[in-house]
Amino acid sequence: MWTALVLVAVSSVLIYYFARSPNKYWKKYGVYQLNSSLADMFYTIIGKKSMMDTDLVKYKLLEENGQKYGGFVDISGPSIIVRDLDILKKIMIKDFDHFVDRRPFFNSKHEPILQKTLVSLLGDEWKGVRQSLTQTFTTGKIRRMMTIFNDVANQWVDHFKEEIQKGSKDSIEIEAQKETTQLTVENIMSAVFGLNAGVIRDPKSVFARNAHEITNFTFIRVIKFGISFNFPWLVDLLGFEVFDRKSMRFFEQIMSQGLQARMSGEIKRNDFMQLIAEARRGELKDDDELNDFEKDAQIKGGPGTKKNYLNDDTIAYGQLLGFFFAGFSTSSNVVSLAAYALAVHQDVQEKLREEVDSKLFKDGDTKKDIDYDELNGLVYMDMFLSEVLRKWPPLGRLERKCVKDYHDQESGLQMPKGTLIAIPISSLHNDPQYYEYPDKFYPEHFTANVKLKEILLLICPLETVCPRNCIGMRFAVVQIKSALAHLVHRFHIETAPSTLVPVQSREVGFGIQAPDNLKLKLRLRQK
Numbered sequence: 308m309w310t311a312l313v314l315v316a317v318s319s320v321l322i323y324y325f326a327r328s329p330n331k332y333w334k335k336y337g338v339y340q341l342n343s344s345l346a347d348m349f350y351t352i353i354g355k356k357s358m359m360d361t362d363l364v365k366y367k368l369l370e371e372n373g374q375k376y377g378g379f380v381d382i383s384g385p386s387i388i389v390r391d392l393d394i395l396k397k398i399m400i401k402d403f404d405h406f407v408d409r410r411p412f413f414n415s416k417h418e419p420i421l422q423k424t425l426v427s428l429l430g431d432e433w434k435g436v437r438q439s440l441t442q443t444f445t446t447g448k449i450r451r452m453m454t455i456f457n458d459v460a461n462q463w464v465d466h467f468k469e470e471i472q473k474g475s476k477d478s479i480e481i482e483a484q485k486e487t488t489q490l491t492v493e494n495i496m497s498a499v500f501g502l503n504a505g506v507i508r509d510p511k512s513v514f515a516r517n518a519h520e521i522t523n524f525t526f527i528r529v530i531k532f533g534i535s536f537n538f539p540w541l542v543d544l545l546g547f548e549v550f551d552r553k554s555m556r557f558f559e560q561i562m563s564q565g566l567q568a569r570m571s572g573e574i575k576r577n578d579f580m581q582l583i584a585e586a587r588r589g590e591l592k593d594d595d596e597l598n599d600f601e602k603d604a605q606i607k608g609g610p611g612t613k614k615n616y617l618n619d620d621t622i623a624y625g626q627l628l629g630f631f632f633a634g635f636s637t638s639s640n641v642v643s644l645a646a647y648a649l650a651v652h653q654d655v656q657e658k659l660r661e662e663v664d665s666k667l668f669k670d671g672d673t674k675k676d677i678d679y680d681e682l683n684g685l686v687y688m689d690m691f692l693s694e695v696l697r698k699w700p701p702l703g704r705l706e707r708k709c710v711k712d713y714h715d716q717e718s719g720l721q722m723p724k725g726t727l728i729a730i731p732i733s734s735l736h737n738d739p740q741y742y743e744y745p746d747k748f749y750p751e752h753f754t755a756n757v758k759l760k761e762i763l764l765l766i767c768p769l770e771t772v773c774p775r776n777c778i779g780m781r782f783a784v785v786q787i788k789s790a791l792a793h794l795v796h797r798f799h800i801e802t803a804p805s806t807l808v809p810v811q812s813r814e815v816g817f818g819i820q821a822p823d824n825l826k827l828k829l830r831l832r833q834k
């Protein structure tokens with residue numbers, strides 16, 4: 308039966324695809340036509356080619372032909388790729404009302420909690436939920452989580468030190484991806500679910516196993532995800548789930564018990580479950596003056612109701628689980644690639660250590676915790692992290708969906724409702740018109756520079772002001788900087804014999820990741 312269903316599905320996709328005359332579709336809108344290749348589409352679905360590869364080819368073609376944007380049709384429908392920053396600004400900020408949605412990451416009716424995560428929600432429901440959550444990610448709330456980031460980072464570096472001492476050596480070789488995943492899972496488990504999961508000390512714990520199960524992107528899961536992302540109707544028709552059902556239930560139970568305990572006042576803790584409980588009770592205090600970033604990112608014209616979306620259990624669980632999904636692998640990849648870059652670029656590591664030692668650890672080793680404001684005041688750390696995110700943005704392509712017909716008089720850009728907009732982050736970040744040495748790892752790209760600032764405002768995750776930007780970026784930045792500061796303060800990071808130089812990365816789907824099996828060496832500092 309499965310074979311028959313798949314054949315019917317594949318043939319209807321092909322009929323649908325060719326019925327749109329893919330290589331002529333955009334002519335009637337006056338949009339420069341780019342040709343699509345069915346082979347490319349197939350390879351991206353099965354994870355053999357990344358979206359960044361196909362975007363770069365289109366980006367270069369547009370550049371060669373002096374075009375600011377171009378249209379194509381792929382299996383998910385008509386799409387436009389834009390390489391002009393002014394047009395991108397309109398799409399992402401000024402005319403945002405035409406481009407509220409993105410293609411949902413989690414699509415299936417069979418996974419209702421995931422369908423309700425912020426990344427996947429659409430239209431007014433997204434606006435309502437995002438408005439209810441804005442107060443949970445303010446500077447004040449993240450500042451209060453600094454104890455969590457310090458505790459977890461200390462556990463992390465202590466565990467490396469113990470391993471070194473056990474072997475009576477002065478260094479160890481680590482599997483970078485495994486160690487950074489444990490770090491970010493521990494942080495998120497604690498900050499989101501209020502659990503001391505013990506993943507760093509006991510990688511086989513029940514939490515570690517379930518976190519691994521739910522997040523492990525096996526080959527089969529990549530294919531299932533590719534199908535779900537591109538053909539949600541096919542997933543509903545075949546009735547399969549992308550994620551592991553048992554682990555989903557495990558997290559559902561944790562969220563249900565945790566929220567109840569916080570709603571009744573039995574537990575009070577500085578975590579997101581607490582904030583959701585307070586938002587449900589209408590007690591979430593506006594204890595922060597919104598800064599310019601937050602004001603710009605506010606959503607104008609919400610759903611126009613006073614409905615508290617978070618009262619719905621599926622929506623509330625969706626947000627908590629969504630923070631876990633959106634936050635742990637993005638952050639762990641950034642820490643891995645940052646550590647890798649530091650191992651390869653020893654001069655950058657020395658500069659960073661000099662700043663960390665002199666600004667954060669003035670009392671030498673007697674002080675174990677980092678101060679939130681001092682951490683955020685580190686200038687070189689900021690330049691370094693911005694360069695890591697430029698070179699290896701965890702999401703190399705962003706998307707928006709046009710929700711009502713659009714015609715921009717100034718640029719002539721015209722498209723019907725339903726068009727997918729591809730925002731080629733990775734191509735823009737490697738364009739020599741914006742970065743002096745795009746191929747080089749060069750934190751000095753991020754000193755004051757007007758042109759650079761303009762591109763940063765749009766596409767650098769640290770700076771973006773779009774209403775649908777990364778809601779967790781401030782959380783991510785603090786946990787990443789905190790882990791890196793503790794790491795360089797206690798260890799020298801070096802390449803292992805198997806580490807490839809220069810830094811290599813792996814592209815999968817939309818994502819840019821650290822290579823599998825990346826090994827690095829940590830050498831205890833002599834003080």
Ligand code: HEM
Nearest residue numbers: 425426630633634637638641701702775776777778779783
């Ligand atoms: C270095 C780590 C991270 C990076 C690079 C990153 C990057 C991004 C990017 C590029 C987007 C899409 C923005 C857009 O479409 O304009 C996004 C969305 C999102 N991120 Fe992050 N993220 C990180 C960490 C986190 C963390 C730790 C959390 C939660 C605690 C989080 C929660 C989210 C959510 C919920 C969305 C969807 C926002 C919406 O649709 O309204 N992210 N992130």
